[in-house]
Amino acid sequence: MASVAAGTVIVLRSRFPLLDSPGGLLMKRLLLTSMILFAAQAAFAAQPEQSPAGWPQLPPKAPASTVKLLEPHLHVNRAGKGAPRIALTFDACMGKTDPRILSTLVDQRIPATIFVTARWLRTNPDALAVLLAHPDLFELENHGQNHIPAVDVPTDVYGIPAAGSPQAVGQEVKGGADAMIAAGIPQPHWFRGATAKYSPSAIAQIRGMGYRIAGYSVNGDSGSLLSAKMVERQYASAKDGDVIISHINQPTHAAGEGVAASILALKAKGVQFVRLQDIPEKGDGGTTN
Known part of the structure; x- marks a missing residue:
């Protein structure tokens, strides 16, 4: 040199x-x-990147575009004649609780399925008490321990690092269930991972742990990032048998206002709201059968 x-x-x-x-x-x-x-x-x-002697060699992350991921769909059995049947599902990822949505569900007696993480449970005891006080309305299911995508290869999904291995996927599922049971929630039977995207092998692994995987057919709020008016349009597009996904943990976002208004609008149309545990359902990608 x-x-x-x-x-x-x-x-x-x-x-x-x-x-x-x-x-x-x-x-x-x-x-x-x-x-x-x-x-x-x-x-x-x-020079090629090296770790100091004795340090574990971490596998390189695969570009997201090269990893095969599935975003499963889910429908409940259609009502056919009469009032359309729709399943409302909400993710409680972390952070706080949106009182606009929760109070609408309770006051209007609207049943829904809520997917909770261990992180959300730790910081929302009051909201959890409300959910547990209305077992006729709310079905509580597993959203994971730390809100990590259930993908068993190292990659990012929407900028979120995935679990990265079968062991980490298993811990995300089991850790979420353990936290639920410790909080007084019955053993969950459904799992929905962060971002709702999965590697096919992770789907098989989670199914092997005894869970059905909750996809959806209508994205109600795009991660709580839509405006209230856009949320209302998404909800208005729902048809008989649809499963809507939204978020109940973003009280400062405009999307929550749209969710609350949309629930009232669907009720006014005579929609029959159901929980996943109440009605037979079918998901694609080997997620439920």
């Missing part, structure tokens, strides 16, 4: 004679030091 830098200085001397003047000595030293450092950085960057 030093020889490369020195050679560069010789070339520069031929172009800039001032480097050989007494005043150019400092300039020459600075230039030589800079060139050595530059060459060292280039050589280091060319």
Whole structure:
């Protein structure tokens, strides 16, 4: 590296004679030091990334575009004649609880299936007490321990690091169920992972643990990121047998206002609301049968 830098200085001397003047000595030293450092950085960057001896070698993350992921659909049996049948499902990922949605469900006596994480349970004891006080309305199911996508290869899903291995997927599912039981919730039978995307092998693993996987057919709020009016349009598109997914943990988002208004609008149309535990259902991708 030093020889490369020195050679560069010789070339520069031929172009800039001032480097050989007494005043150019400092300039020459600075230039030589800079060139050595530059060459060292280039050589280091060319080396393959290594961990120090004895450190575990982490597998590289696969680009999300190269990982086969499924986003399963789910429908409940259609009512056919008469009032359409719709299942409302809500994810309680983490953070707080949206009182606009919860109070609407309770006041209007609207049944729903709520998917809770261990993280949400730790910080929402009051909301949990409301849910447990109305077992005729609310079915509580498993949304995981730490809200980690149930994908068993290292990758990101919507910017969220996935579980990355079968062991981590199993812990996400089991940890969520353990937290629910410790909080006084009955053993869950459904699982919905963070982002609602799965690797096919993770689906088989979760099914092997005794769970059905809750997909959906209408995305009500796109992760609670839609405006109230856009949420209302999504809900209005629901048909007989649809399963709607929304979020109940974002009280500061405009989407919650739209969810509450949409529930009232569907009720006014005579919709029959059901929980997943009440009506036979079918999901694709081997998620329920």
